[in-house]
Amino acid sequence: MTTFRLDERLARDSQSILELPLCDVRLSRDSRWPWLILVPRRADVSEIFELSEDDQLQLLREQTMVSVALKGATDAAKINVAAIGNIVRQLHVHVVARFEGDPNWPGPIWGFGAPEPYTDEAFSAMTQTILDALT
Amino acid sequence: MTTFRLDERLARDSQSILELPLCDVRLSRDSRWPWLILVPRRADVSEIFELSEDDQLQLLREQTMVSVALKGATDAAKINVAAIGNIVRQLHVHVVARFEGDPNWPGPIWGFGAPEPYTDEAFSAMTQTILDALT
Structure with a gap:
């Protein structure tokens, strides 16, 4: 059995803000959209259907809560919810807040333009806003 | 209580190939990717979390099966799985087969280029291939 180890690109592009029973909840460092990424802590899984049935149900619960x-x-x-993973094969689910007039609205966010980093203050503020809503 | 009525754009861009207990399973008329769309037969729902808990579980089951x-x-x-719905607000879940080198790989399919219709024969063949795998 392989040990779960977070993909390097996910580690670089997002930061953990909360650990749920199954998923690491991560906030993207790209400030263009409030963009969360749920990463089930399971090794060698690329597709939702490769999770056990229990894990699929838990992922659904956590995805809904988030x-x-x-x-x-x-x-x-x-809210846009997607498991794509054509580039990063480690299973991860995007949960993204979209607004009329946001960058690339109503098109998808993936592969569009260049990331715009948060300031440290803005990243902390967004993290706190989301954690307050989660708890 | 509003009666479910399929969105006109979904009706135009895809065709029903199977009715599951919750969802209408539709094949996109765009031949660039094998592209299924699951539409829960529930009125006035735009987000997965707006479904009842039972319906969410059933959607997960049907999404996994498909x-x-x-x-x-x-x-x-x-396999790319996504509930986006920025344009068509009626809840629908995309389940798309992706291949290295397909149009826009590894980017997303949504909003990319122009649809390429199937011939009637190719649409029937793809439908049959998918139904054979489903049953």
Whole structure:
């Protein structure tokens, strides 16, 4: 059995803000959208259907909890939820708050333009806003 | 209580190939990727978290079943699963077979280029391949 080890690109592009029973909840360092990434702590899994049934149910629970919190925290027009993983094969689920007029609205966020980093203060503030909504 | 009525754009861009207990399983008319769309037959729902808990579980079951079948039918490099809905607000889940070198690989399919319709024969063949894998 392989030990879970976070993908290097996920580690670089996002930062952990909360550990849920299954997933590491990470905030993207790209400030263009409030963008969370759920990473199940399971080794060698690329597809949701490769998780055990129990883990699939737990991922759904955590995805729902995070989606509701992100909607509440941001009053987004739409929450985008996606497991793509064509580049980073370690299973991860994007939960993104979208707004009319945001960069690339109504198109997808993936592969669009260049990331815009937060200031440290803005990253902390966004983290706190989301954690407040989650708890 | 509003009656479910399929969104006009979903009706135009895809065709039903199977009815599951919760979802209408639709094949996109765009031949660039084997692309299924699951539409829960529930009115006035835009987000997965707006479904009842039972419906969320059923959507997960159907999404997993369809993902496994699509992977088996196509031997795709990656299955992309996404609920975006920035344009069409009726809840729908994309399940897409992706291949290295396909149009826009490894970027997302949404909003990319122009659809390429199937011939009637190719659409029927793809439908049959997927239904065989599903049953």
